[in-house]
Amino acid sequence: MFKTTATLAAFALTAGAALAENPTVGGAPMLADKTIAENASAAPNLTTLVSAVTAAGMAETLMGDGPFTVFAPTNDAFGMISEASLNALLEEKNVAQLQQILGCHVVATEAFSTDIAGMIKDDGGMHVVPTVGGCELQAYMEGGELKLKDENGRVATVTTADVDQSNGVVHVIDRVILPSGQAG
Incomplete structure (x- = not known):
């Protein structure tokens, strides 16, 4: 129990420092007065996400x-999905499926890492995060890192937390989150 509390406290301190100065994403400055879509478009490591968001309308x-909280998968995260599967998702006939997948990365509230860490602590080490895409993610801390487990048991790690936006917050992740029953 002490280790979990100490880890959460260390994470909260790190997150608090991050809130003081907005982190860069892919080396690009993220401006707190820009929207999630505007800032994501400036990040060179989020181009696949931006293409998918555009294709999904x-x-x-x-x-x-x-306000939104977006768990933004990097290009490398999308690279874990086969090229054929990704290209198929981007086809117009699959827009509903793409919207659901992308919706599983969006929460209809603003939640900074300190908020999430507090919910994890309050819930005994694991917090359910309902998304606008209908997915339920399990948020937890492991080794000082914020992790999200999707309904398929796939785990994404937050690699850059607390990127403040004019309409919410972005947490960059290293894996694409998928709805139940979908493999990647």
Whole structure:
């Protein structure tokens, strides 16, 4: 129990420092007065995500008022999905499936890492995170890192937390989250 509390406290301190200065994503400055869609478009390691959001017709939503929390998979995360599967998802006939997958990366509230760490602690080490795509993620801490487990048991690690946006917050992750029953 002490280790978990100490880890959460260390994570909260690190997150608090991150809130003082917005982190870069892929080396690109992230501006707190820009929307999630605008900042993601500037990040060279989020180009696949931006293409998917555009193909799904969700860019306008992510430019809206929010607030949103977005768990943003990097290009490398999308690279874990076969090229054939990714290309198929980007086809117009599969827009509903793509929207559901992308929706599993979005929460309809603003939650910084300190908020999530607090919910994890309050829930005894694991917090259920319902997404707008209908997925339920399990948020937990492991080795000082914030992790998200999807309904298929796939685990994504937050690699850059607390990227403040005008309409919410982004946490960059290293794996694409998939709805139940979908393999990647």
